[in-house]
Amino acid sequence: MKIALIQQKFHATKQTTLETTAYMIKEAAQNGAELVCLQELHTNKYFCQSENANFFDLGEHFADEVLYFSNVAKENGVVLVTSLFEKRGAGLYHNTAVVFEKDGRVAGKYRKMHIPDDPGFYEKFYFTPGDMGFKPIETSVGKLGVLVCWDQWYPEGARLMALSGAEILIYPTAIGWFDGDSVEEKTRQLDAWITIQRGHAVANGLPVVAINRVGFEKDCSGVLDGIRFWGNSFVAGPQGEMLISGDNENEEIIFCEIDKQRTEDVRRIWPFLRDRRIECYDGLLKRYID
Amino acid sequence: MKIALIQQKFHATKQTTLETTAYMIKEAAQNGAELVCLQELHTNKYFCQSENANFFDLGEHFADEVLYFSNVAKENGVVLVTSLFEKRGAGLYHNTAVVFEKDGRVAGKYRKMHIPDDPGFYEKFYFTPGDMGFKPIETSVGKLGVLVCWDQWYPEGARLMALSGAEILIYPTAIGWFDGDSVEEKTRQLDAWITIQRGHAVANGLPVVAINRVGFEKDCSGVLDGIRFWGNSFVAGPQGEMLISGDNENEEIIFCEIDKQRTEDVRRIWPFLRDRRIECYDGLLKRYID
Numbered sequence: 001m002k003i004a005l006i007q008q009k010f011h012a013t014k015q016t017t018l019e020t021t022a023y024m025i026k027e028a029a030q031n032g033a034e035l036v037c038l039q040e041l042h043t044n045k046y047f048c049q050s051e052n053a054n055f056f057d058l059g060e061h062f063a064d065e066v067l068y069f070s071n072v073a074k075e076n077g078v079v080l081v082t083s084l085f086e087k088r089g090a091g092l093y094h095n096t097a098v099v100f101e102k103d104g105r106v107a108g109k110y111r112k113m114h115i116p117d118d119p120g121f122y123e124k125f126y127f128t129p130g131d132m133g134f135k136p137i138e139t140s141v142g143k144l145g146v147l148v149c150w151d152q153w154y155p156e157g158a159r160l161m162a163l164s165g166a167e168i169l170i171y172p173t174a175i176g177w178f179d180g181d182s183v184e185e186k187t188r189q190l191d192a193w194i195t196i197q198r199g200h201a202v203a204n205g206l207p208v209v210a211i212n213r214v215g216f217e218k219d220c221s222g223v224l225d226g227i228r229f230w231g232n233s234f235v236a237g238p239q240g241e242m243l244i245s246g247d248n249e250n251e252e253i254i255f256c257e258i259d260k261q262r263t264e265d266v267r268r269i270w271p272f273l274r275d276r277r278i279e280c281y282d283g284l285l286k287r288y289i290d
Numbered sequence: 291m292k293i294a295l296i297q298q299k300f301h302a303t304k305q306t307t308l309e310t311t312a313y314m315i316k317e318a319a320q321n322g323a324e325l326v327c328l329q330e331l332h333t334n335k336y337f338c339q340s341e342n343a344n345f346f347d348l349g350e351h352f353a354d355e356v357l358y359f360s361n362v363a364k365e366n367g368v369v370l371v372t373s374l375f376e377k378r379g380a381g382l383y384h385n386t387a388v389v390f391e392k393d394g395r396v397a398g399k400y401r402k403m404h405i406p407d408d409p410g411f412y413e414k415f416y417f418t419p420g421d422m423g424f425k426p427i428e429t430s431v432g433k434l435g436v437l438v439c440w441d442q443w444y445p446e447g448a449r450l451m452a453l454s455g456a457e458i459l460i461y462p463t464a465i466g467w468f469d470g471d472s473v474e475e476k477t478r479q480l481d482a483w484i485t486i487q488r489g490h491a492v493a494n495g496l497p498v499v500a501i502n503r504v505g506f507e508k509d510c511s512g513v514l515d516g517i518r519f520w521g522n523s524f525v526a527g528p529q530g531e532m533l534i535s536g537d538n539e540n541e542e543i544i545f546c547e548i549d550k551q552r553t554e555d556v557r558r559i560w561p562f563l564r565d566r567r568i569e570c571y572d573g574l575l576k577r578y579i580d
Contacts, residue, residue: 114565133570153562155445155493156571164579188529192492195530199489202482203445239478240485272443275404276577280423281446284574287566289454 074104108137364394398427
């Protein structure tokens, strides 16, 4: 199965960005991609750099965006993983991945479960933690374990998706550097981000896909300088082996061939699921064991 | 804190191996190591390459070995992490890490929880799965999250140790290549082994230490050729950054300075423990969610 990761910048306006995305999806489909994956909150700039109640306006367009991408998926005949700002009710918003079938139907949704809150990433202000659990989305190209960004730091999310039969983990992401950090710190951060996700691939014997934003986005509140999104979208195979990776500053479509049989083969030589000590894992349901 | 990893071969006899180990521990102590970590089942060849009931004899010497290493720890004034074959009762054996204080007292034990069983690694024949849970061992150099080999493929073990306050994860290991595998497969295996453990460091914001055997050991049953233990003992910091690594064929003492303050600093910028969705993790206690 050929998949495509669309690594993008925000193009000054939502309209231009949407058009660029649609164009890249078309190009991906024309090059044989059956599954196309977009980055986190790809229809807008990364608005969580500051806490501003006006930005909740961006969530008003969830239904329109679903309709838009439903059409894009249908026109191009691809399974499409999107990441949208969902207004669910007044004062109730989620960071939601919506997956579309090749015929434009909504195959399923995933509401981001782990919500970060750090300087420049004020997501707890905007997003209610997901209440749909860690459930893979059934599609014509397989069961997709769609998770979002901060989830990638949690082995629990990856494991729960795998235990529920996910055949591939997909992380739409918006992560980047602060220019003020040292080169060493930046290197450690990028490397940690890649490493832990490759680790999920190894632990669960399945491919992992991460799609990240590129470009510098200014903090419009002026408190911080802004975030330089580090790209490096990648696909790892079920032994954690790097199959392909994007660069750290350019828009690009990253194509990758996924061989689903590899999961079966790798899990036969590394049958980690066989030996889990589930009767001794109660502590995982605790905040801290003290 | 300076630590030392003793990466070793099996030296034809147990006596010679014990003497070499004691000599290397002495050298480590003389060079300032306060914590010395040994590889898995370091007093013997890796006997699990075949299923042979006579090898249970090796477990008869557990008490003697505890006494031996208690003296070595005391003589050198180091905290010492050993990995021994423990006979607990007739027909009841464990793969047990015993940790000694600087004064020779037993600080604590850990009985390997996840037991592998693959061609050449017939551990389910020899070892009853541990029944002491995932509890860090309190020592004068900190709370040590000692786990053993196959445990390293399980994010659950690492997380449980971290939640119980472990300040460092330590994995005595015996893992290697089959000469018949391709170079590509060998590379993927070694890299997966390093990557998943670095991933535990990232997920839990603490240093990870892996100590592995080197040298080729023939399969005395003649069924397989044998295992070429791949060394590469290493220490990763709390962002998963590689601090130091051994090579793949030589005996060596690997020294590393561990800065425990880094865990505090890294967890402040990456507060993953804060955002765990413990109310949604019940599925982790299931074998499979089907």
